Amino acid sequence: MVGFRPRDAVWNLAVLLAMAAGCSAYRGHRAETLRIRGSDTMLILAQAWAESYAKVDTHVAVEVSGGGSGQGIAALLKGAIDIANCSRNIKPEEGAEARANTGKDPKEFVVGCDALAVFVHHDNPLDEITINQLAEIYRVGGSLSLWSQLGARIPAGRDRIVRVNRQSSSGTYEFFRDHVLGKRDFQLGSLDMNGSKEVVDLIASTPGAIGYSGMAFATPAVKVLRVSPAPGKASFAPSAANVLARHYPISRSLLVYTLGEPRPSVQKYIDWMRSADGQRIVADIGYVPIATGGKVTANSCSGAGAN
Amino acid sequence: MQRRWRKLKEALIEALIRLCGISATIFVIGIFLFVCREALPLRNNQGFHLTEFLFSIQWYPTSELTKHYGVLAMIAGTFSVTLLAMLMAAPLGMGAAIYISEFCAPRPREILKVLVELLAAIPSVVWGFAGLTITSRIIVRFTSADVGVNLLNGAVLLALMSVPIIVSLAEDAFKAVPDSYREAALSLGATRWQTTWRVLLPAARNGLTAAVLLGFGRAIGETMAVLMATGHAINIPHSVLEPVRTLTANIAAELGEAPAGSTHYQVLFLTGVLLFLITFVVNLSAGLVIRRERRQ
16 A cells, blocks of 8 residues: 655645635625535536626626526525525425524525426437427336337337436426426436436437436437327427426426525626526527527416416 | 653553544444334334335335335346346456466566556546446447436446456455465476466465455445446346446435435435445454454
């Protein structure tokens, strides 16, 4: 085994001190830190916001981390963070826990819209799918397990549908379960990834795979399916226009929560996220802004076919 | 005066060293008690049954309808991936050890030993990444597997990770065989291969068994690489090309999200107790085998 080397220890200490000095220099002129945690779907958006906000308000530093919507809400209820990012609505029992622990109600703000995109491998001939077919693929006891049942032929003789899924703290997972499976459980045996990017990467390298994530994670390496609310009805691509027109059946609000009324600096940040400047970043990242022409138009983005 | 001071210093140093010696034991017992304490409230939990935990594959810790906490599929996943890894690692490691200790010239031997140790120094997340981006794509390309991150992929990585342990321990076992055995065999006209196969292997049998068991212990506790490379699917595998989930990967993926004190959280700690018992039995049997060898 490697023995203790004084020179290494000195180096490590020097690096640590330099890091500490760097941090304090960075925070030096920032009087306040906003701590934000939660949704993996919203992480790229929250990071872009935090970066831009550094130029808007030089008194406030914004720290962002992911972990999933469930973790964000849990941290908010403990008072560990100022804002929780959440890609699903807060659950009644989470609200009750907040009241019991802190006496305050969580307050909800819509900061953007998302269409839950459904992906397959780019060699898959399938172009569209219905909500009901998605449910039959993913739910317990579902009737669809082969691509040939959907009329699709996968190259290299692979007919089995490989279900790619998310870990259970994910807001995207819960949204899909509640709105596509009608709160029924997922069939066991799906490949449960810890992030949206992992879902897309796995589908890109797996010919028989199907999966879902926020629309901003779509890449040219995977094929995005058009989704139809019911058999025989028109199918729609997860685009900004289809979300705003409420055509796309599985669209949802991107939310942030605070515990009780936010303090002025937090309120200012939330107002800025919902302003035209903040919403331009939403569009740049690949989600759907709630504001058109500088005016906030939506308080909820749920689609026409959502049940 | 000076002598008394020196005596005191000796005593102090001795006490310090003794403390270091028993600290490992204290830590192991402490960790075990902590893990048990977190899992203990399950005794009075109405929604939890030990038989379901051990014998059901239904793992729905966050269901909206009925929650189920069965880890049978993960026990199957852990053992299938570890056993398959040992099937690959044991012959490979033994072969390498035989070559290094019996057939290799002194200089390449030193280089080989350093390289094998280097293999052990690669962090498991790097192995996992290799599994995710390299071996899984090879598997999809050249087999009929539906998905590249599967049992075989994880087992190949685990085999490569436990080979260094098997090689070093097996090499020690061969080294422990007295040279008089080799000399006697050679003087009777045996070839080097006959000497290795008929004399050294039986003589080093216990040491080799211990090497494989410790490699097994290493593989069963591995987390990061299997989390990334096995597909993380709750599934009792029927072929080596199906994805699985291991006990360790499940704890790593879910402990962060389970609210502290919830049933889900306690069940994950109980999974930790189960893992602790499995590795304890494996390491204990390795220890017993080594002891038997020493006594012979």
